[in-house]
Amino acid sequence: MFLQQLINGLVLGSIYTSIALGLTMIYGILGIINWAHGELYMIGAFAALYLIMIVELPYFAALLATVVIMAIFGFLLDKLVFSPLRGKSDNTIILGTLGISFFLQNLGIIIFSPNPQGITSVYNNMNLNIFGVTVTYSRMIILVVTIVFIIFLNWFIGNTKTGKAMRATSQDYTAARLMGIDIKFVSVVTTIIGAALAGIAGSLAGPIFLVYPTMGILMVTKAFAVVILGGLGNVGGAIFGGFILGIAEAMAAGYISSALKDIVAFVILILVLIIKPEGIFSKYAVEKV
């Protein structure tokens, strides 16, 4: 039971982590609180649904194609939505991206119909046995792909020139600009990475959970809880927070009741806000009253 819930928690946690990573990077580097991030997750899930069920691409090819689609989408998001919002007040940014979130959700309802749909994947019926616990391949793929992405992202931010530019921008926007860093390019790359991560999470979650246009709402609220748990703009914190929330939810579902599962995120959120509002891993950003 415990091991089963732990694995469920890790799988759930990797989805939260992928979404929260993009969210926290976009905040840290662009200074934008992106409410429409849950819709990126939704679009990724629908892209995978159409590629697998209608185009009939094999699973991993569909995943790669989803990344490409999300990259295009990320580019558009940066140019059309984030550019006009840059440098505006927090409240303006929150309301603006909320509007985009509403827009995409309802467009999704028109295009895809509001009914939940499932992705049938061959990996859904293949089981893997770990220490006496049975796990489907689909779930293992989520965990493995997420870890691969985290390692890749870590390498990218740590070792490439663009990654260095991203870190510099997140530390000090103006200084980075004065040093000749192409801020527009950094912003596009960040948004594309964020969109791709959320999209991949959507396409990975598709075969396990159902796919529907409003699936992003609960996800983005939980991702925000994760991001606050780890500290806004903190990449390591988002990874850690995502897995913590996933495991906490799985344990709550297993040992208390599955109805209470969705409350866990908000209880953690409020506890963190009362005890250490700057997040477990950050050292600054509290407002003193």
Added chain:
Amino acid sequence: MNKYIKWILGAAVLVFVLVFPFIVSKAYHMHIALMIGIHILLALSLNLVTGYCGQLSIGHAAFYGVGAYTSALLTLTFPIPFWVAFFIAAIVSAFFGLLLGLPTLRLKGAYLVISTLGFGEIIRLILLNWIDVTRGPMGITGIKAPDSIFGLDFANKTNYYYLMVLIIAIVLILMRLVTNSRTGRAWIAIREDQLAAEVMGIHLAKYKLIAFVASAFVAGFTGSLYAHYVRFISPDTFVLSESIAVVIMVLIGGMGTLVGPIIGAIGITYLLEALRDLGQWRMVLYGLILFFCAVYLPKGLMGLYNYALIKIKSKREASVVKANEGGI
């Protein structure tokens, strides 16, 4: 001159509001008018926290829901009159406002917004899952109409309409007094610059809490008014999109003004009804309106109006100066 126009306009609006039930014939129009009334109260109450005190909250439907459930459950379980339940609903909701206000005192921007959202979700999930008390997703049916006073039966839509107008008028007068008082000015100071306000000796925690509690109080009895008007409540009403709708009303009308939220509430409620033929497309449009208003019209329609007034004034002054120069 300008003052006269204001008075005439105000009188015209008042007359229109009072004769409205005699102009319209369909029950449907009365229903829309009553829902506009509910939304005006919600927008005005959110305006205290968000418009005057500058604390953006997207969990406002929670207070509305707490008020509605408190009032409905009280009148169904105990033999107490509506008016008592009405005030208890407001007080319980105000207590929840304190509950949200206390931990969020230190927060601002994204942190504040997310915690108000989390608060709203917790309340919604409790309403949905505490089936013994709230009857969960089935909702509560059989809520009574308010007890009649002076022989006026409030099951009648027209009478309910006048009750609503009276309550809105009282709320407006009180808000006008509060926002022009020391408290209101403290809120505006906090909104404009928290640090400067603190340096000037404004007790931040105290005034922020007052804003949260006052706002929740008004939203609470609005919930009661809603529950006893529709006579059926379920958690589906008190959701995030309702909170966001109220934020949009305040934003589009103009934050931190008393007229703005009213215009916003009327405009948005009417627009959503008028565009019913568009089906889902109206929600798509709604999202776009929110985005463009946030980016290009952050002070709302009232902001635009004030901007126009200033422009006209400066033009007039410029022409006066020109005329004087010509005279020399």
